[in-house]
Amino acid sequence: MEKFEKPIYVTKAFLPPLEDYVDYLKHIWDTHWLTNNGEFHRQLEKNLENYLGVNNITLFVNGHSALDIAIKALDLTGEVITTPFTFASTTHAIVMNGLTPVFCDINLKDFTIDVNKIENLITEKTSAIVAVHVYGYPCDIYKINQIAQKYQLKVIYDAAHAFGVKLNNKGIGNYGDVSMFSFHATKVFNTIEGGALTFQCNQYKGLFDLYKNFGITGQESVDGVGLNAKMNEFQAAMGIVNLKYVDEQICKRKEITELYRNGFKNVQGIYFTEELEDVKQNYAYFPILIDEKKFGMTRNQLFEILKEYNIFARKYFYPLSSDYKCFEGKYKNYDLENARYVTERIMTLPIYCEVNEIEKIIDIIKNLRRY
Numbered sequence: 001m002e003k004f005e006k007p008i009y010v011t012k013a014f015l016p017p018l019e020d021y022v023d024y025l026k027h028i029w030d031t032h033w034l035t036n037n038g039e040f041h042r043q044l045e046k047n048l049e050n051y052l053g054v055n056n057i058t059l060f061v062n063g064h065s066a067l068d069i070a071i072k073a074l075d076l077t078g079e080v081i082t083t084p085f086t087f088a089s090t091t092h093a094i095v096m097n098g099l100t101p102v103f104c105d106i107n108l109k110d111f112t113i114d115v116n117k118i119e120n121l122i123t124e125k126t127s128a129i130v131a132v133h134v135y136g137y138p139c140d141i142y143k144i145n146q147i148a149q150k151y152q153l154k155v156i157y158d159a160a161h162a163f164g165v166k167l168n169n170k171g172i173g174n175y176g177d178v179s180m181f182s183f184h185a186t187k188v189f190n191t192i193e194g195g196a197l198t199f200q201c202n203q204y205k206g207l208f209d210l211y212k213n214f215g216i217t218g219q220e221s222v223d224g225v226g227l228n229a230k231m232n233e234f235q236a237a238m239g240i241v242n243l244k245y246v247d248e249q250i251c252k253r254k255e256i257t258e259l260y261r262n263g264f265k266n267v268q269g270i271y272f273t274e275e276l277e278d279v280k281q282n283y284a285y286f287p288i289l290i291d292e293k294k295f296g297m298t299r300n301q302l303f304e305i306l307k308e309y310n311i312f313a314r315k316y317f318y319p320l321s322s323d324y325k326c327f328e329g330k331y332k333n334y335d336l337e338n339a340r341y342v343t344e345r346i347m348t349l350p351i352y353c354e355v356n357e358i359e360k361i362i363d364i365i366k367n368l369r370r371y
């Protein structure tokens with residue numbers, strides 16, 4: 001088969017029609033209000049509360065700062081149980097706050113934290129569970145909640161992938177103590193860079209807002225040690241505009257997901273997740289697992305060959321964060337059997353493209369299977 005003329009990447013940042021955004025820029029030029037809880041910032045918080053179906057939200061300059069502040073503000077100590085099958089941000093936020101990550105295995109069904117392996121890892125030092133709704137697939141929030149109550153642990157969800165996801169008709173940001181969303185350019189909904197925390201306890205609003213603005217409470221008073229993690233008006237304006245298009249984008253992603261699922265249905269050696277029960281998904285990614293014995297080549301081999309066709313898939317996530325060089329020899333060797341299995345076989349495929357391109361990608365991959 002012919003290679004693609006232009007490179008195809010796993011994702012492409014969504015941009016709205018330029019005129020829509022320019023209208024907001026004009027307003028910024030009129031008011032000279034560029035940041036610090038401006039009009040667009042306040043508007044976007046309202047619009048997102050509505051869209052995500054949550055009672056409490058606060059915006060941040062990016063998702064990582066939001067997660068960092070959640071961990072700081074909740075005053076966690078000692079050990080935090082988390083997943084190694086995630087983006088660097090999750091583990092780094094834990095470590096940079098002086099906490100010890102305790103890596104728990106994932107399940108093979110949806111790649112989220114294996115709730116049956118959490119309790120074994122709890123010690124008297126454990127203060128929280130930081131789990132990830134990886135690819136927008138919700139964790140087993142009921143079991144996690146049960147464990148958290150039993151051992152008095154805080155629960156923070158890295159929901160960076162889960163914008164717009166609903167579980168039993170309820171926005172995913174309503175579970176756990178706090179959830180972090182990322183609005184990075186590559187995510188389902190973007191504010192160029194950006195992020196948010198959603199949370200159950202009303203009192204957290206003041207706390208998080210304090211932390212993101214140096215702990216400043218008034219012109220002559222500073223009541224906390226904080227950082228600068230405020231979302232600016234240019235980001236907020238992008239969010240207001242992009243939110244109008246996000247449902248349309250999710251629909252398109254769903255169509256592509258269905259094309260992939262149909263295309264790979266009877267292909268031996270390619271495993272993918274089906275529609276999840278009780279979940280309104282956002283189709284943020286299309287991950288596949290390559291089983292070498294049945295497909296005839298490894299994930300790494302397929303990944304390299306696809307590049308020759310100008311298809312740039314991603315090993316998302318490889319390596320496990322527990323295997324990063326910066327953590328070498330620092331933490332215990334945990335049982336991560338499933339996580340290791342998945343990280344060696346997983347690959348995410350392009351999901352922004354036109355339909356005819358997706359069909360060609362499917363054909364190329366099918367033809368590469370060795371019998």
Ligand SMILES: *Cc1c(COP(=O)(O)O)cnc(C)c1O
Nearest residue numbers: 062063064087089160182183184
């Ligand atoms: C993108 C991402 C983050 C970090 O968000 P930023 O907005 O890029 O700072 C954290 N965790 C996961 C799982 C992510 O994919």
